[in-house]
Each structure stands twice: as C-alpha cells, then as structure tokens.
Amino acid sequence: MQALTNRVKVVSRKPMTFWERMYLPAIFKGMAITFSHIFKKDPTISYPEQKRPFSPVFRGLQILNRDEEGRERCTACGLCAVACPAEAITMEAAERQPGQEHLYREEKYAAKYEINMLRCIFCGLCEEACPKDAVYLSETFAPSNFQRKGFIYGKDDMLIPDPKQDPEGYKKALGSRAKHPEGHGNEH
Amino acid sequence: MDLLLINWAVFTEKLILIIAVVSGSLVIAMYSTYAERKVAAILQDRKGPNRAGPFGLFQPLADGLKLFFKEEIIPNFSSKFLFILGPCLAMLTAMMIGAVIPWGNMLHFFGRNISLQIADVNIGILYVFGVVSMGVYGIMIGGWASNNKFSLFGALRAASQIISYELAMGLALIALLMVTGTLSLKEMVGQQMDSYWNFFKQPLGFLIFLICAFAECNRTPFDLAEAENELVGGYHTEYSSMKLGFYLFAEYINMFLSSAVMVSLFFGGYDIPFLNDTALITKIGVNWVTIIQSVILFMKIAGFLFLFMWVRWTIPRFRYDQLMNLGWKILIPLSLFNMMITGALILLKQNHWHF
Numbered sequence: 001m002q003a004l005t006n007r008v009k010v011v012s013r014k015p016m017t018f019w020e021r022m023y024l025p026a027i028f029k030g031m032a033i034t035f036s037h038i039f040k041k042d043p044t045i046s047y048p049e050q051k052r053p054f055s056p057v058f059r060g061l062q063i064l065n066r067d068e069e070g071r072e073r074c075t076a077c078g079l080c081a082v083a084c085p086a087e088a089i090t091m092e093a094a095e096r097q098p099g100q101e102h103l104y105r106e107e108k109y110a111a112k113y114e115i116n117m118l119r120c121i122f123c124g125l126c127e128e129a130c131p132k133d134a135v136y137l138s139e140t141f142a143p144s145n146f147q148r149k150g151f152i153y154g155k156d157d158m159l160i161p162d163p164k165q166d167p168e169g170y171k172k173a174l175g176s177r178a179k180h181p182e183g184h185g186n187e188h
Numbered sequence: 189m190d191l192l193l194i195n196w197a198v199f200t201e202k203l204i205l206i207i208a209v210v211s212g213s214l215v216i217a218m219y220s221t222y223a224e225r226k227v228a229a230i231l232q233d234r235k236g237p238n239r240a241g242p243f244g245l246f247q248p249l250a251d252g253l254k255l256f257f258k259e260e261i262i263p264n265f266s267s268k269f270l271f272i273l274g275p276c277l278a279m280l281t282a283m284m285i286g287a288v289i290p291w292g293n294m295l296h297f298f299g300r301n302i303s304l305q306i307a308d309v310n311i312g313i314l315y316v317f318g319v320v321s322m323g324v325y326g327i328m329i330g331g332w333a334s335n336n337k338f339s340l341f342g343a344l345r346a347a348s349q350i351i352s353y354e355l356a357m358g359l360a361l362i363a364l365l366m367v368t369g370t371l372s373l374k375e376m377v378g379q380q381m382d383s384y385w386n387f388f389k390q391p392l393g394f395l396i397f398l399i400c401a402f403a404e405c406n407r408t409p410f411d412l413a414e415a416e417n418e419l420v421g422g423y424h425t426e427y428s429s430m431k432l433g434f435y436l437f438a439e440y441i442n443m444f445l446s447s448a449v450m451v452s453l454f455f456g457g458y459d460i461p462f463l464n465d466t467a468l469i470t471k472i473g474v475n476w477v478t479i480i481q482s483v484i485l486f487m488k489i490a491g492f493l494f495l496f497m498w499v500r501w502t503i504p505r506f507r508y509d510q511l512m513n514l515g516w517k518i519l520i521p522l523s524l525f526n527m528m529i530t531g532a533l534i535l536l537k538q539n540h541w542h543f
Contacts, residue, residue, distance in 0.1 A: 027499075027502070027503060030502045030503065031498060031502045033502075034231045034498065034501060034502045035231075035498065037231050037233055040233050042230075042233040042234055042235055044235045
C-alpha cells in the first residue's frame with residue numbers, strides 16, 4: 001500500500017534476533033545511559049537559597065509607591081479599584097490635615113488600602129489605571145499563609161520604604177520594573 | 189565436662205563481633221536508603237534529599253522517626269500473631285546471613301588471634317542458602333496474615349519467584365563449588381587471595397548468581413512482590429509504622445548481605461587487589477592489614493550496592509510470565525550448561541589437557 005504522507009513510520013514486526021533476545025546488551029546500553037546522567041548538570045533551583053530570576057515583565061505583589069521626598073503618592077481616587085477585574089482592591093479615603101504635608105503628597109490620601117491577594121489575578125490593570133503612579137506590581141509573589149486573612153494585604157504590607165530614611169530598602173522594593181519617579185505609567 | 193565449660197574470652201569476643209556486625213549492617217542498611225534516594229536522584233538529574241542536615245545526611249533518621257511515630261494498625265481480620273511475626277522473621281533472616289561472612293582476616297589483640305568471622309561454619313554457603321530460603325517466610329506469612337487479596341498475591345509471587353530463582357542460584361553455585369572444592373566462605377576467600385578471583389574462573393556463574401541475587405532480594409527488575417501499580421503495595425499493603433519499616437529495612441539488609449556474599453564468593457572477599465597480602469603482613473603487622481582488608485571489603489560491597497541501585501533505576505519491572513520464563517527456561521539450562529563446561533574443564537585439567 002502506498003503511504004499517504006511522507007511521515008509514515010514503518011513498524012518492524014520481525015522476530016528478535018539472538019543478540020536482541022539475549023537482552024543483556026540492551027541492559028548494558030540502558031545502564032550506560034543512566035550512568036552518563038551522573039555527569040549531567042541537574043536543572044534544579046534550590047528554592048529558598050537560590051531564586052529563579054523573574055522576567056522583566058513579571059507582575060508580582062502590588063507596591064504603594066512614595067515620591068522622592070518620601071510622601072505617599074496615592075490620592076485614593078479609586079481608579080484602581082474600578083479597573084480591577086477581580087474586585088480585589090478596597091480603600092477608604094481621608095483628608096490630609098495641616099501638618100501632614102510631609103506624609104501625603106496630595107490633599108486626599110488613602111487611610112485604608114487593602115488588596116486581597118487571593119482574589120488578585122496580577123493583571124496589572126491597577127498599575128495602568130493609576131494616574132499618580134502610586135501603585136505598581138513588584139517582582140515578588142505572596143508568601144504562603146495559614147489563614148485567609150493573612151492574604152489581605154494592608155497599607156503597612158505594601159507601602160514602599162521611605163527613600164530618605166531607608167534608601168536601600170526603597171531601591172530594593174522598587175526593583176527593576178520601576179518607572180522613573182516622575183514619569184507616568186500610562187503615557188502610551 | 190569440657191564441652192559445658194564456657195570459654196569466656198571467646199564468648200565476649202564473639203559477642204562483641206555479633207553486636208558490631210548487627211549494628212553495622214543496620215547502620216549500613218539505614219544509609220543505603222539514603223544512598224538509594226541520592227543515587228536515584230543523581231541518575232535522574234535531580235538533587236535528592238538535601239534538607240535534613242549537611243547533604244541530607246540525617247534523612248534516614250528523620251525517616252525512621254517518622255515511621256516510629258506513625259499509627260500502628262493491625263487489621264481487624266488479620267491473624268494477629270502471624271501479622272506481627274512476618275516482619276520479625278523478615279528482619280531476623282536478613283540479619284542471620286551476616287554470621288558466616290568473613291569480614292576480615294584476623295586481629296591480634298591481648299595475645300589472642302581474633303577472627304573477624306562470627307562462625308566459620310564448614311558448610312558456610314549452604315547455611316547462607318538455608319537462611320535465604322527462610323527469608324520467603326517473612327513475606328509469605330506477612331502477606332497471608334494481612335487477609336487481603338493484594339497482599340496474598342504479592343506473597344505468592346514472592347514465594348514462587350524466590351523458589352524458582354533459588355534453583356538457578358544453587359546450580360550456578362555448584363559450578364563454583366566444583367572449582368573451589370570447599371563450602372566454607374573463609375576458605376574460598378583464602379583461595380582467592382593466593383590466585384585469581386573466582387569471577388575470572390566463573391564469569392557465567394557470576395552473571396547467573398547476580399541475576400538470581402537480584403531476584404532473591406526482591407529488587408527491581410524482579411520486585412513483582414510489591415509491584416505498586418498492580419498490587420497496591422504487595423505483601424506489605426496492610427502494614428504501617430515500624431512494621432512496614434522492618435520490611436523495607438530487611439530488603440536493604442538483604443541487599444547489603446547478598447552483596448557481601450557475592451564479594452566473598454566471586455570478588456576475593458577481603459583480598460586487597462594487586463597486592464600480596466602475606467608480604468604486607470610482615471611489613472606493617474596483622475592488625476593494620478586486617479583493617480585495610482575490611483575497608484577494601486566494604487568498598488567492594490559499596491560497589492555492589494551501587495550496582496543494585498543503578499540497575500533499579502535503569503531496568504523496568506518484568507512481567508510475571510517473563511520472570512518465570514527467565515528463571516526456568518533460561519537461567520536453569522544456562523547454569524546446567526555452565527556446570528557441564530566447568531566439569532569438563534576440570535576433568536581435562538586433571539588429565540593434563542589430554543582428551
């Protein structure tokens with residue numbers, strides 16, 4: 001019968017030769033193959049000690065940004081909560097009192113800002129929606145927890161370290177995904 | 189009256205030796221579980237246990253601890269006495285082989301020559317055979333007492349497998365005994381120290397013996413008794429906690445001691461390769477030579493243990509009919525053939541190579 005395609009693989013149904021029936025040569029061949037694996041590098045990454053580098057577009061936990069003077073950028077406009085397809089973000093706004101100018105950049109700020117990390121799908125729409133460049137996704141993911149409420153991240157979990165008091169922590173939290181301080185995430 | 193007098197020096201000496209051999213084989217069995225996992229990991233490009241202690245060296249302790257703390261379940265419908273007897277027998281028979289293996293030549297302490305062999309029985313290898321065939325009782329009783337179809341199947345498979353392969357093993361050994369002319373393991377090792385290792389005189393016999401040893405230890409590719417994808421867990425399906433641990437442990441002790449038997453029979457036992465041991469004794473003394481010999485013996489055994497693991501992680505399990513075909517239709521005729529050739533060669537040699 002003529003083959004319909006050129007991908008046909010003819011299966012040989014010949015009885016085994018004596019050499020093949022001896023079985024031992026095949027065993028030695030197999031053992032040589034497994035032995036050769038001793039010298040191969042294992043691809044394991046020992047997780048807590050070694051971490052796999054994330055891709056530059058990785059979207060991890062949200063971070064609440066500060067400006068270069070250490071003031072919170074968020075103005076509690078609620079655009080991120082509106083944009084969020086998983087409805088993971090809740091916030092409560094408050095008015096900045098006189099004397100709090102060093103804490104909050106705008107006249108209104110988020111007194112409470114919570115993201116439920118179990119609901120969050122890490123799509124990054126909050127980051128794109130934010131007109132103040134206050135929220136963006138970092139390069140880490142949520143560590144495991146024993147309770148559901150442990151996954152509801154508040155302001156103290158997400159707020160970036162003060163660049164003035166802790167410049168190193170700030171830089172670390174900013175990561176390589178950060179946009180430059182005055183640029184906006186949604187120029188495009 | 190002399191027979192009833194206990195020679196206390198011999199008594200303590202043997203007692204110490206027994207304790208050393210038993211605890212030694214336990215420790216080695218413990219660490220061969222670690223080695224097995226590590227070897228498996230390395231052969232499969234993984235890392236293996238590396239969390240408990242440096243390089244995961246405390247892993248066997250953690251495993252043992254886990255087994256001890258598990259709930260011990262004795263099934264309602266099992267026959268309780270036999271259910272407990274099974275793992276005990278498996279462990280006991282596994283440990284008993286160690287008695288006749290020469291672990292080294294002799295130590296010279298306090299003006300006494302202490303032989304590093306618990307009992308130099310003149311039928312050493314027959315004793316090994318007797319004990320090995322008793323090993324099936326542990327599995328058989330355990331599987332039967334569980335009152336579970338899968339366990340019974342596993343036990344039946346183990347029993348028929350061990351019986352079939354014992355035949356070929358014995359026949360392969362007869363050829364070796366024709367060459368050595370003795371049944372004592374110590375004498376066999378002594379002969380190999382002076383001339384070539386028996387492996388070079390009986391390569392086919394060794395191959396058959398090796399395959400049968402794999403089968404006797406219930407190791408892959410002959411681990412049909414515990415084929416987990418067919419029989420749940422085989423004969424130890426119903427076992428839990430340390431009773432299961434005993435079964436698993438007995439397998440590793442069996443592996444260690446059958447390696448020791450194979451080394452003694454075919455690879456010169458504690459003979460230091462490429463060296464004249466008697467000449468070395470005059471140079472550095474008996475004790476040092478004996479220690480080196482024991483180390484060499486353990487290195488050879490470690491090599492065999494690695495072979496056991498290497499084969500386990502290479503070759504898939506046999507089907508049951510293939511197993512029986514291999515045992516009865518290939519290995520037994522082959523060992524008979526080997527026996528015939530050996531006999532013919534011995535006769536020829538006695539006749540100074542004239543027909």
